[in-house]
Each structure stands twice: as structure tokens, then as C-alpha cells.
Amino acid sequence: MDPTISIVTLGVDDLAAAVEFYEDGLGLPKHDSEGEIAFFELSGTWLALYPPEALAADVGVDPAGSGFAGVTLAHNVDGEARVDEVLAEAERAGATMVKPATHADWGGYSGYFADPDGNLWEVAYAPDFSPGP
The missing domain is CATH 3.10.180.10 (2,3-Dihydroxybiphenyl 1,2-Dioxygenase, domain 1)
Structure with a gap:
């Protein structure tokens, strides 16, 4: 695969x-x-x-599931200030802040928001991780 x-x-x-x-x-x-x-x-x-x-x-499953689905989506950015900017942008767009940005024990800086349907997004700065193109 x-x-x-x-x-x-x-x-x-x-x-x-x-x-x-x-x-x-x-x-x-x-x-x-x-x-x-x-x-x-x-x-x-x-x-x-x-x-x-x-x-x-x-x-082919029952749509009646509820609660935490065990899935989050992550958007990594290039600095702590950008984390704060993206979280503010999401909130202005109608997102609900779930966890304000904080320094994480893994060495980065991140926070979470939920989109209008409750899908959870993490916005993170991870100095040792650079995903994507």
C-alpha cells in the first residue's frame, strides 16, 4: 500500500x-x-x-453514533504566532474553541477547535515535524 x-x-x-x-x-x-x-x-x-x-x-453502518469518535484532524503551521492566528480565524468563521493554544509536553504549541458539525481540528506548531510538500 x-x-x-x-x-x-x-x-x-x-x-x-x-x-x-x-x-x-x-x-x-x-x-x-x-x-x-x-x-x-x-x-x-x-x-x-x-x-x-x-x-x-x-x-453500511448505523448513522446514530454519538460522542467522541476517536478522530481529530491536524493542521501544522510554521510558528506559535500562526497557531494563534489560525485558531482566531477559525473562531471568527464560526468554530467553537475546544482547547486554547498551549505549550505541549511534546515540545510544540497547539490548540483545538470544532467546526460547526463538531469535527475536531488541532492547529499545531511542531518544531521537529514538517509534514506536507
Whole structure:
């Protein structure tokens, strides 16, 4: 297996609101798409937004799951000040701050926000880790 992740799909209750959050609020580049799915082309991968019931049906599982799903998404940036800027940008776009940025015991600096559907995003500066292109 080639160790890449091509698309991360998030189940969202209100597609239009989620698109507005990611496209207008966070400035992610939206790809032309039709119907009940939206795609955003990122550096090296894609982000997809899809209604949770349709996503569960596609997978073949019960959509009634709740609580912490054991998954977070991470966005690494190039400095502590940028962590604070991105967290503020997300909050202005409608995100809920879950954990303010703090110095982490692993040597970096990070905080968490939840998008309007509760998907958890970490924004981090990790001095010894440089992912992506």
C-alpha cells in the first residue's frame, strides 16, 4: 500500500453552512461539485463534506453514533504566532474553541477547535515535524 491519504470525508448536517465555514470562513479552495457533496483541494489531499446519513449508508453502518469518535484532524503551521492566528480565524468563521493554544509536553504549541458539525481540528506548531510538500 502506498502510505497516502487521498480524501478525508466529514459528515456534515448542513452542507451549505459547512461549505460557507470552510470556503468563506477558512478560505479553503472549493472544487466545482454538484449534489450533496463538496470537495476542497488541499496540499496533497482533498477534504470532502457529505451528509452523515448518506456517508453512513455508503459505508453500511448505523448513522446514530454519538460522542467522541476517536478522530481529530491536524493542521501544522510554521510558528506559535500562526497557531494563534489560525485558531482566531477559525473562531471568527464560526468554530467553537475546544482547547486554547498551549505549550505541549511534546515540545510544540497547539490548540483545538470544532467546526460547526463538531469535527475536531488541532492547529499545531511542531518544531521537529514538517509534514506536507
